[in-house]
Amino acid sequence: MPMLDLNLAAGLFASSQRAPETLALSVEGADYTYARLRELVQPVASHLRQTVGTQCPRIGVLASRSLATYLGVLGTCWAGGTYVPLNPKYPEDRLIQFLQRSALDGLVVGASSAHLLTERLLDHVPETLLVPDRAETLILKSQGGRSILAAGSLAFPKYDPSGEPVPIGGDHVVYIIFTSGTTGIPKGVMISAGAVSHFMSVMRSRYQLTSSDRVAGITEITFDLSVFDMFVAWACGAALLVVPPGQVMAPLSFVQRRQPTVIFMVPSIAANMQKMKLLAPDSMPSLRYSFFAGEPLPLASATLWKQSARNSVVENLYGPTEATVVCSGQEFGGTKGLLSSREFVRIGHPFAGMQAGVFDSSLRPLANNERGELLLSGPQLSIGYANDMDLSRERFPIIGNLRWYRTGDIALRDDSGVFHHLGRIDNQVKVRGLRVELEDIESHLRDVYETDCVAAVAWPVEHGSAKGIVAFLSGNCRADNSESRARIRDRLPEHMIPTAIHSLPALPLNENGKVDRRALVALLADEKL
Numbered sequence: 001m002p003m004l005d006l007n008l009a010a011g012l013f014a015s016s017q018r019a020p021e022t023l024a025l026s027v028e029g030a031d032y033t034y035a036r037l038r039e040l041v042q043p044v045a046s047h048l049r050q051t052v053g054t055q056c057p058r059i060g061v062l063a064s065r066s067l068a069t070y071l072g073v074l075g076t077c078w079a080g081g082t083y084v085p086l087n088p089k090y091p092e093d094r095l096i097q098f099l100q101r102s103a104l105d106g107l108v109v110g111a112s113s114a115h116l117l118t119e120r121l122l123d124h125v126p127e128t129l130l131v132p133d134r135a136e137t138l139i140l141k142s143q144g145g146r147s148i149l150a151a152g153s154l155a156f157p158k159y160d161p162s163g164e165p166v167p168i169g170g171d172h173v174v175y176i177i178f179t180s181g182t183t184g185i186p187k188g189v190m191i192s193a194g195a196v197s198h199f200m201s202v203m204r205s206r207y208q209l210t211s212s213d214r215v216a217g218i219t220e221i222t223f224d225l226s227v228f229d230m231f232v233a234w235a236c237g238a239a240l241l242v243v244p245p246g247q248v249m250a251p252l253s254f255v256q257r258r259q260p261t262v263i264f265m266v267p268s269i270a271a272n273m274q275k276m277k278l279l280a281p282d283s284m285p286s287l288r289y290s291f292f293a294g295e296p297l298p299l300a301s302a303t304l305w306k307q308s309a310r311n312s313v314v315e316n317l318y319g320p321t322e323a324t325v326v327c328s329g330q331e332f333g334g335t336k337g338l339l340s341s342r343e344f345v346r347i348g349h350p351f352a353g354m355q356a357g358v359f360d361s362s363l364r365p366l367a368n369n370e371r372g373e374l375l376l377s378g379p380q381l382s383i384g385y386a387n388d389m390d391l392s393r394e395r396f397p398i399i400g401n402l403r404w405y406r407t408g409d410i411a412l413r414d415d416s417g418v419f420h421h422l423g424r425i426d427n428q429v430k431v432r433g434l435r436v437e438l439e440d441i442e443s444h445l446r447d448v449y450e451t452d453c454v455a456a457v458a459w460p461v462e463h464g465s466a467k468g469i470v471a472f473l474s475g476n477c478r479a480d481n482s483e484s485r486a487r488i489r490d491r492l493p494e495h496m497i498p499t500a501i502h503s504l505p506a507l508p509l510n511e512n513g514k515v516d517r518r519a520l521v522a523l524l525a526d527e528k529l
């Protein structure tokens with residue numbers, strides 16, 4: 001494979017040569033052909049190469065669902081750099097924490113996010129600052145007295161039609177995505193060009209996307225499902241249709257209006273649409289692939305989604321950020337093969353070239369049908385965590401001459417070789433000394449209250465042990481329904497029965513659309529319920 005092919009911008013470049021007038025990107029009500037997007041990206045890359053002064057610039061992208069978002073990502077990749085996505089919804093202190101840990105050479109900011117550049121924040125930004133969706137250059141002053149040029153597009157070099165993406169090797173870090181750390185310090189997951197190349201190759205082989213496909217861009221660039229949305233779409237010559245922020249959690253009207261053929265999202269979105277009664281039969285006929293990842297996929301959500309998108313293959317995909325987006329999958333085919341105690345779609349078989357195994361706490365492999373920690377190995381594994389070699393060694397052990405990643409997920413492999421996700425080790429709590437898996441309680445809540453919008457947290461916790469469980473519901477159900485409470489008591493042992501069940505208009509979600517358990521605990525701690 002030529003080195004150029006490993007540059008994530010190479011797909012856009014090649015597609016712009018094959019079909020320059022084909023739609024590449026639709027965002028904020030504007031459409032951009034491959035030719036036009038290339039004309040906008042290449043000057044950004046040239047500006048970065050000229051001003052940063054390093055061959056492999058590390059560039060932060062502080063933008064969301066805007067043209068600047070994709071110019072920042074593509075321009076960084078084109079320049080042979082490493083992009084580091086930053087969410088404009090982060091509070092100032094968290095943005096400063098990310099900037100301090102990222103060691104950025106440059107920062108791309110969307111015009112709609114420029115208000116975040118406070119005098120205090122500017123003390124922590126790099127010298128190279130771009131606002132590519134604004135024409136003029138501004139001079140900004142930091143709290144400490146720094147003068148920083150925020151370069152607009154008029155300051156960029158003119159478009160060079162002969163310019164090509166910088167060739168890179170397989171070990172080049174193409175992006176760093178920060179995930180939550182148990183200590184409160186974010187972990188920067190470094191992903192190589194070789195890992196993304198393998199992921200893209202498998203996805204294109206498994207699903208046969210073409211230039212006639214239209215991909216619904218659901219996720220923020222801070223969530224690695226966006227890597228599929230952007231780079232697989234552009235490598236195929238397909239169109240990326242960015243979902244507006246107000247429609248992300250209920251994209252039915254967007255799907256019906258823009259007619260995407262591919263959608264990739266977390267199961268919470270399907271559960272939310274189910275709660276809102278938006279999953280009517282045959283309501284999304286344009287979809288031919290519906291991918292779910294990031295959380296366990298409940299059977300009820302998968303069933304209703306399949307009825308709503310009958311022309312679609314529904315796939316449950318699995319993979320942590322440390323294994324490059326997703327690395328195993330299972331097509332949804334009804335209840336066949338489900339564990340009797342779990343109402344979730346299986347996570348299937350590992351991708352070609354990847355390996356998965358179930359290990360005990362001493363990292364010894366377990367036999368089929370034994371529960372343990374799921375470990376992954378293969379070419380999609382992360383290089384490790386930025387500036388944290390100790391954590392990298394801990395989470396990526398060498399076992400049997402292979403490098404593995406400890407996922408922290410509980411799983412088993414059945415006799416047919418199919419893997420089943422059984423919850424998180426860190427969602428396994430002790431209640432009065434007895435081990436409890438929160439997902440076990442949630443499965444009964446789903447069944448009894450007939451909603452997928454459920455969550456359970458340990459509360460209160462004293463000296464590392466929980467005194468009880470508190471549950472949360474969202475949907476057309478009453479938490480105080482005595483009959484439902486009685487059914488829960490009939491199903492669960494005494495120490496697993498929630499001491500309280502609260503109804504919320506909506507469960508709090510993090511920036512990736514997953515249920516935010518920490519926010520629920522904070523509600524309890526602040527006595528807001």
